[in-house]
Amino acid sequence: MEIFNFEYICNIINSNIIINSINLMRYFTLFVFLFFSTLSISQTRIKAQIIDIDTRVPLAFCKVEYLNKTITADWEGKFNMEITAFDKPLVIAYKGYQTKNVYISRDEELVIIKMTIDLNTYKKVEIYTDNRVNKIVKKVTENKKKNQPEKALKSFQYKNYENLLITANPDSISSKIDTIYKKRLFSKTKIKLDSANYKFKELITKHHLYQTEKINLIQYNKTGYKETVLASRMAGFKNPLYEYLGLKLVSYSVYENPFEILETPLQNPISNYGRRLYNFYLVDSLEIQNRKTYKIFFQPKKLQSSRLRGLFYIDAQTFAIAKAYYRIYGIVNINADYTFEYRKEENLWFPKKRKFTVLKGNNADDIKILGNTIKFNSSLETNPNTNATDQIYLTIESIPFDIELNKEIDFENNGIKIEIDEKGLDKPENYWTKFSKDTLDYRRLNTYKSIDSLSFSKKIERKIFLGKKILNGYYPIKLVDLDLRSLVKYNNFEGFRLGIGGVTNAELSEKYKIAAYGAYGIKDKEFKFGITPSYLIDKKSETWISASYTDDLNEISQINFATDSRRFKIYDPRPINISTFYSNKTTSVFIESNYFAKSDTYFALSKSRIDPKFDYTFINQGISYTKYNITTAQLAFQWNPFSSYMQTPKERIEIEKRHPKFSIQFTQTLPNVLENDFNFTKIDFKTFYEIPFISGHKSSALLQTGIAFGDVPLTHLYSLQPNNLNRDAILQRITFAGKNSFETMYFNEFFSNKYVSLQLKHTFNKIRLGYRINPEFSIVTRMAWGEINKENTHIGLEFNSLEKGFFESGVECNKIFKGFGLTAFFRYGPYQLSNIEDNLSLKISYYIDLGF
Template sequence: MKLFCLLTLFFTLSLQAQFQINGIVNDSNNKPLPFATITTSDEHQTITDVDGKFVLESKKEFRFFIVSYIGFTPKVISITDNRKFYSIALDGKTDDLKEVIVSNENPALNILKRVITNKNNNDPQKKLRSFDYKTYNKLIVTANADSIGRGIDSIFEYDKNFDKLLIKIDSSNYKFKEIISKQHLFQTEKVSQYQFGENRLKETILGSKMAGFKQPVYEIIAFNLQSISVYDSKYELFETKYNSPIANDAAKDYNYKLLDTVAIDGRETYMIYFKNKKKIRASGLEGVLYIDQENFAIAKAVMRIKGVLDISGIHEFKYIPEEKIWFPDITTFKIVKGKNDDDIKILGGTIQFDGDAEDFFETRKKSATDFSYLVSQSNNFDIHYNTNSSIKNPSLYIEIEEEASKQPESFWKEYRKEDLDLKSQKTYLLLDSLSINKRIESRLRFGRKIINGYIPVGPIDFDLKKLVSYNNYEGFRLGLGGITNDRFSKNFRIEGYSAYGTKDGAFKYNLGAGVQLGKTTNTWLNASYTDDVREIASTTFAVDKRVFKLYDPRPINISTFYQYTSWKANVQTRIIPKTEAILELSRTAVEPKFDYLFNLDGKLYSSYVMTTAMMSIMWAPFSNFMQTPTGRNESEKRFPRFTFQYTQSLPNVLDNDFAFGKIDFKTEYEKNYLNGQKTSLLLQGGLAIGEVPITHLYNTAPNNLTKETIIQRITFAGRNSFETMYFNEFFSSEYVLFQIKHGFKRVQLFKKVNPLIVLVSRAAWGNMKNPEHHVGPEYKTLDKGYFESGIELNKIYKGFGLGGFYRYGPNQLSRFDDNIAVKLSYVLDLGL
């Protein structure tokens, strides 16, 4: 089984234990009782889930357990030999717990009001000036072998005479059970130090160990499964934020019910069940809060979402008498597949569950991998309070020490809560051996290069984007390009490309080099020379991430370019916290390849020189950044994020012809929903001041052909382009555009036809200052605004899709058909 297939198995609810029983708790009407308290004879406790089910496990056998629930008579259940499942029915009682009633209103709501009022006195990050502690974390992906059938299935099919024919023998479940009986599917360990001070929390990873990898996958190490603090107004559970059940306005979203009183750490607590008021389960949290009866602090919290995935986050606290505070002790995160009709892809498609529902053609049978689950547990120790110790690089959310992945076994024995069991030991041995035999790490590195558009060959990564493309000016553009990699040098790089256009018959090329000035801040000093062509009036941000596609559809129909030869020198760095910046000096000679003259004070320019200084900066204030031994990375991408770019010409420097300045900006926002839906917003604008030729103004990314019929205008859709706007129809010296997209979950139409529906709306406004400067092209301005909306059906079949867009508003055309654009799309899903 390939590594990425193993990673798809990330996920249900119980750790392996020596002694385990399962059961369900109902009332006398056979309705499940969620979050009933289960207490064993050795004082071990657990609670039932939202369906009344429970898993009770222990390192040693226990003789009996007690089931209790507010308003019901507790019941003692004796353990019977060889019995693993217990169905318990509780009887209601008339004397409801009057001693826990605080007032005449809902007692649970009254208690929650006191919790909210006392948050600042109970939140460690509010009450304590500073603290630090260490954490040992273990994450496993495994399955309960006892839940998997050992049978070998036969797969049959009917022929045209309706005779049943044996196709093959399916032994996958049998093999899977054999594997999971001996080892886990995946396993990681991590030791971290957390430091809090000046309202900042930082994690420093002291040691990391990942089965099958000599060099850990930092994205997995840094992934935040759940909120560290339960007192935040927004509680995050697996990439989705929910209004907290103890937020100031929580009462509008949640209903509360007092379940029981339970002793934790020798202190009495109220056990309060909360559930979101919305009908859709996945729209909010559900769970239990254990509230200290004296100071109304949280002594334990169970946060859960049960929808397409069954996800739970459990926070256990330890009472510190000298500080009079409940401090985090154990945190547990669990995932199991819920009830859903579609395949679910999360974490960029790395983790996938198959749907359970029947379709029109076949009934899906549960496979062994449906029983796989993920569980992550963190144990805190070596805790210090109000130490006033300084935090190095406090703007970083995570810092991984240089030697973290090289720690000896003695390090792990010191920090593990308990020794690894035989199954965990075998997991490291078997996955490490599998990784070596299958060259998994090298294949993973190769896969990352491919995703970014490179093929590594020895010391050079060849650029797939440079191989072939097409546009109406160059025709087929054939080329070769690449950049040196770490095998060549870690501190020096050379890059370049050459290309030839079959239609314009001209060669283009680039050659550049860079030297690393700082590894921790990803600081490079670069220089390059380029002779190439570019679309006129196009907007590019220097700090934008490289996006690789097998094809770039929009340029196919572009025919208006300018040629440029340019010398550039720049510094790119992440030295400023939560930013990426480029400072650049350049001298560029420009020659328009279309009928155009720039009129400046009566002097007509058919070509010109532009010497400029440019600063481009991307700021992601809500993202988390991680410092790894190989550099600084954005570990958790959050929105909104902002990009600002300023370009200033340098008069009388290296034959510069014009005096001007340009300000460009954009703001991006995305929200992903657990059910697969996604909303994205884009606000972008630009302002050109001074003597700016049309080649360097703005066209707001048109993507429509000037053809007579809709069929003739069918082309591939762009990413953020105006699909109904014709090429060279509008130009602006100042503009602002807004785009909103909302993608719904995929719709199952047929067995292999399940499109992703996306609604799109775009609007733009602009103006042209000094139109008399531009001689040649005819164009319109956006002073009255431009509006279009449409629908995209992406990934209809094997990545291909179709979209339709309509143009309306002040710039609507007189012919109805001319306002319609039909576009094809193609999305390559690598499943990574």
């Protein structure tokens, strides 16, 4: 046996050398990996946005200094940057705001920087438009006639594909299952797992929440616009929800003034007055479609305003808008983006694409659309949210095609803005394939199938159909719609009034209908009834001719307009406390029609036998009347000149309710016709004007007046809807508040044969006080003047006239909890009462929101 083997030793040594070399390479590789990993970890790319701390409105073009380098945020206050030294701050500077140092941590990727106003310098800051950009904007305004298609062209038409999505980005939703701890009063803390976010992420990954599409033909000539819906489909609906097809969330034209967003009119920045409200800033110049354009930023002169902000790309030669981006930050965040295509032959930029997005803003309330409650998230903070539904947003895209300019176009301008082609309501799947550009979005393909099955299982379409019927006061039962108004009522004269009524519906006949009701008063022990058969003369204008007979009670001196819509009320508060009624046996023939553009028309001939159910005698020309006959002809118009209408296969719908609205009514007795006892004429007029604000506030004004000439009995005078009980204590006078009622005016206190009244109201946003306690405050002022004809003699009731003027003001705190609220009004002026408590009115209000 060999004691020492040299070759063996050499092999061992060589093996060790190789092993050590391999290990050395491993250590070196590990060192290099750790070295570069450390380098990569030591720097972070962040995305940031700079906003006002109070309004959450982005601050445009802020200066950001970091490591002796300065960059500028964009027009939405956004910027991105590599952070290499985490012990060095970002220094943010903006005029009128306190300079802020911001330190970035290693794990931050999205940073929201909130700036605070410097009260010492903010009011001194002057932001102005320099002469160069001012001249450009002025040129845009001056050249609108050459650049706005509606003014530059004789006519045009195009087809338009529009797609609406309600969806969310799955990547923005955390799939984490949260643990919720709930404390109990006399036991241990309860632990519950919340998987809502996980389930929502799973759902939104498969399909969108909602989707609908339509193809419409847009036509324009010098008489105006006409839109024809050629095809439409809505997820979950066999027949489309027609209200959506008329939905206009944003103006079609960037040149319109006022510019509309969410049906709220705003001053267009490029209007003549717009330059007084907005500042403009020339950002850059660049080429679009080989044409030089100026990139101009605009924002309100009041930096904290929620008014429009945005960018214009202005053609340097024609001063037309080549691109436009609008942003509004408030209770909702709104993005509206317009792109245009230059058409050389017409030297015109014509719309190419429009995109509109709505997201949740700085409000805590839900935003409702299409009858569903949807929560939108804020675009300012796109990091995963603990509430997944806050990530939902709505977007609408519309793309024109088959564009024809300056072609002879004729269409009937009858006040109908949108018309639905009945043939387009049932298009096959292959029809839509050519319009769906985004075929890679597999979620769109699954949406219709998923929502259709959900809608069928939940009977959503049936529920919306029922909701519309209920809002109009009916509940459908096979061939008859049950009249919900006739079931139960209460007043001081009849006590509880129990009844039943209804009208036949289209399931029985579209040409004929019969309405009837019967009721019994528990206290007066009298039966009342009415019947009205009707025949449809013309379907398109919805012209009905009807005959009617009623034997019922009416409140004295009511101010009624025959064309007012009958909206369903669970309760009608005023009649509860009324005891002065008259029996009214009336036979009438009347016609109702929508024949005239943007109006409702009513004409009636009627004969009434009047029997006051209170102590009353009317002395006229030496004759005393306790019962009397009145034969009248009545003509009434409801005219909404600024509203837009849609003609569906079934009915005409007011899709854009614009103000002011006007109602006028003429009533004339017919002497020596059917034993008529009196000769008088009545003229009634009212107008209502409501101004919505993008902030969610709204202001309204109601002006109403009437005059009666001749010999008018008390039952047909005016009493201005009083709603106060004549009792000593305040608590005894607490009842339900009415709509547009004079809450401090006592019943039967004033009567007039001519009057004028004005009601002013401003409603604020809801205030969140606690869980499901979100009151809505309004301030209200009402005033009225009136006179009484001294030549007529009314015996039985004592009352005053209103020559000196009646005034009341108050606060409404509505919808505190489950629709209930409180109101408080105070009476002042010439008819103020000596006892201060008698001028105060406290009431309970109730508003029901069915979500439609």
